[in-house]
Amino acid sequence: MTQNINDDQTQADWKINTKQIEPITEAIIAGKYSWACVLILRFLGYNPLHYMPYRTYNRLTKNN
Incomplete structure (x- = not known):
């Protein structure tokens, strides 16, 4: 089974x-991969x- 995906569809997504x-690249450079x-x-x-988990998300939002 094959799936045809053209470039227009992938760029639209x-x-x-x-x-x-x-901010994503800044977080990665700072080593904050979870925040990224x-x-x-x-x-x-x-x-x-x-x-x-909620506790992880809550901690990340408080720290960043």
Whole structure:
């Protein structure tokens, strides 16, 4: 079974703009990988609480 995905479809799915990439890269450079994941999930329109425990999310938002 094969799936045909053209470039237009994959580019349309990308929702993160350049202003949003900046804090993600800053978090990665600072070694805050969990915070970068939270930012990516938020910018893509997902609820980070669906992917991590509440206590972890709460700690990350307080620290950042």
